[in-house]
Amino acid sequence: MSMSPADARYHLARIVGLIRRGLASLRTRGWRTTLQRVGVRLRRQPPPRRAPLYAPAAAAFAPFAVPSSAEPLASIVIPVYNHAAHTLACLRALAAHPPAAACEILVVDDGSSDETGGWMARIDGLRYHRRAENGGFIAACNDGLRLARGQYVVLLNNDTVPQPGWLDALLDTFVQIPQTGLVGAQLLYPDGRLQESGGVVFDDGSCWSYGRFESPEDPRYASLRDADYCSGAALAIPRALLARFGGLDARYAPAYYEDTDLAFKVRAAGHRVLVQPASRVVHDEGTSNGTDTGSGVKAWQVRNQQVFADAWRTALARQLPAGSVPGPALLHRGQRQVLIIDEAVPRPDRDSASLRQFNLIRMLLAGGAHVVFLPTRGEHGGGATHALQALGVEVWHAPWLDGVGAWLRTHGQRFQVVLLVRHHVASQCLPLLRRHAPQARTVFDTVDLHYLRERRGAELGGDPRLARSAERTRASELAVMAATDVTLLVSAAEKAQLAVDAPGVRVELLSNLHEVAGQGLDWAQRQGLVFVGGFNHPPNLDAMQWFIGEVFPLIRQRLPGIGFHCIGADVPDSLRALAATQPGVQVHGYVPDVVPWMAGGRVAVAPLRFGAGVKGKINLSMAHGQPVVATSCAAEGMHLRDGEDVLVADGAAAFADAVVRLHDDEALWRRLSGNGLDNIARHFSMDAARDVVTRVFLD
Structure with a gap:
């Protein structure tokens, strides 16, 4: 089948986008990490085969035992x-x-x-x-x-x-x-x-x-x-x-x-x-x-x-x-069919954006929708793909997914709503959707305003090249917003920013989605400081370099025995080397279950110096009753009151003071712990988001 103009535009936009993001990654992450990321994106892997079928060996009968119970389920x-x-x-x-x-x-x-x-x-x-x-x-x-x-x-x-x-x-x-x-x-x-x-x-x-x-x-x-x-x-x-x-x-x-x-x-x-x-x-x-x-x-x-x-x-x-x-298409004809297009399936155990997307999918399924997930990379996500399939999500991947354009040509007509995640994915796929799914409502999920995060990173680093890149990202994001029916934002602060930058865009707030896990261990039973965040995200890497290098030594001077647990995937060697010079710092890397750290650590830290959107690390801690010390940037747009829901501090000395104070003041700790749980229930729970999800996807 010959390539249509829409397909050609998709492939060209994807190539240009990969080049631009690769250059930006070189400036912010270095060549080793960038090369590794490029290899992952370009590698096409067949789906992992499930375990080979078991068959008992043919043998003459001999007595044996089978499972049995006097009180069977x-x-x-x-x-x-x-x-x-x-x-x-x-x-x-x-x-x-x-x-x-x-x-x-x-x-x-x-x-x-x-x-x-x-x-x-x-x-x-x-x-x-x-x-x-x-x-x-x-x-x-x-x-x-x-x-x-x-x-x-x-x-x-x-x-x-x-x-x-x-x-x-x-x-x-x-x-x-x-x-x-x-x-x-x-x-x-x-x-x-x-x-x-x-x-x-x-x-x-x-x-x-x-x-x-x-x-x-x-x-x-x-x-x-x-x-x-x-x-x-x-x-x-x-x-x-x-x-x-x-x-x-x-x-x-x-x-x-x-x-x-x-x-x-x-x-x-x-x-x-x-x-x-x-x-x-x-x-x-x-x-x-x-x-x-x-x-x-x-x-x-x-x-x-x-x-x-x-x-x-x-x-x-x-x-x-x-x-x-x-x-x-026929088997789900009685349901509202929602297509989600992103680069890869969400991994909720690795980053807050994935957890938000995973919980959104759960809400759509609970609302009676049939959800289809299309990863533009075409990769089978292993356990992450199986987790979606276990919910009832139709997840496509190679070799059955042979190009986004070809797939949409076959399946596009069956969808009432299409969710496009991240601006570069949306800009690449919109021409294909106009051609193959013109009937569908298009929803653009920003995840966060990338241009705002990039602009702040450029200002912090004083890098004019990053500033120019941020302006290109701004133009791309605003163009996608103008071309789609609804734009999802995660915070009121970003909504205010868009009211200035793109006043004609229809926006809806859909913030992070969490289940309120509960109080966890009590103050006296909790120990140490905790940070959770993946290190492919530049704000997290900068935050840990600053905290471990400048803030934590000040804390150790006043709390000599305290430990700090740094948790998150893709830790670079440079951060491990820095951590090795600081007594009390443990870099755990990726852990499959962060709940013990959320429920057992006394204080969570969010020392972000730049970024945008809503910080899932803060939500995650609060959902487990773990109080947080955060910078102004980290607390932005999260409905948080300094001294009531969170302690806000900027600068190394002020941040260290706040951590020590919260660690030692039991009454303050209890107040922030309880108010943090209330904050999650009011603003970041699935119940709080239900009306928006219904309005955008199900009506």
């Missing part, structure tokens, strides 16, 4: 009829990788005539029930329901090999999404191809196994998603809910469509039916009943389609018409 019900070797492989997989959740395993034998009875009796921990006569799959499952003791019943075919973590992923879904009434696993063929990531039901009652023969890592199938039904080969449901329905419906005996009927009953009862791709189960489809619908038990599939269609005729009128080809 989940009861795994495995109906069997002959095929003892498959049952053995399934049980061996459960034994090799026992779930973390307490469970029991019930094998319900529907009158097998092979080795099943003899083998099952010799497996320790297994609950084995033999039916008096063969009644079929539904009868065996309902026997298992009557025998189950767990809070959840998990139906599992005997011709499956559950993969490590499968059960815990299913059960965690009920905790993550309380409205869940039924959740199914992603089913795979033994060769690793996708068998089904949830099922689609058409208006005539026929069904489609979504994703069959595709890659399970394809973005269309890899995220948590509402499904029309989930196969009874591997699904979980609250036992009380299944009992309320009387088990699986005997109208579909001996088998087929009972799982589809169950899913429709769950939805009719006000619950959600979800497919959980984090739960992987290999299914040797057709082992029990074959695949020929013209004869044998499989023939009941054709008959039961009509039974199902007659029972759910009203509900089926809302389904896709038979003959449709399901895809994301």
